[in-house]
Amino acid sequence: MRTKERIHPETGQRLVRGKRSVTLRYKGMKEKVEMPGWYAEDDSTGESGLHDARDMCVSDRVINRMKSREKGFYSPEEIHHIRKRKLGITQQQAGLLIGGGQNAFQKYESGEVIISKALNNLLKLLAVIPANFFL
Structure with missing residues (x-):
């Protein structure tokens, strides 16, 4: 109590x-x-x-x-939008496929952790041409 x-x-x-x-x-x-x-x-x-x-x-x-x-990095809301709407994958899938581990994207999207410059740049590319992600 x-x-x-x-x-x-x-x-x-x-x-x-x-x-x-x-x-x-x-x-x-x-x-x-x-x-x-x-x-x-x-x-x-x-x-x-x-x-x-x-x-x-x-x-x-x-x-x-x-x-x-x-x-100049993406906000947590923008990261969520790219992952969910542009790539159509779950947080767990994003963490395993893009990097950072299974719970990484939950932390990025909540604002608990700031993404790296490299991840920000990768998300910029994936937001423009998401099909490249799956090649």
Whole structure:
């Protein structure tokens, strides 16, 4: 059973589970995200919140999206579209045939992992001429 409240280790304030709108920044880009965590009731900015690993997945995915955008790589939604609509294969098939392993495309499409430049370039080719993939 999860605890309903915690005490902040530095300030001693009572914290409750919730979400706060937080702006994340990366190389001149910024994006707002509803960040889950433990917050003081009077903390509307989320600056003094505490976050566990599951909470950090939310911000990690947003930061990964900004990193991909900055590099000119496909977004998770674009990767999903190419795999499903252009190639007509499952995530498992894509991981085994294109590379990365059975669960790789689930991670790429969720934003958990950023694709490599080589994979981004391969997907560009496959998006234009998907029939080449099966030759």
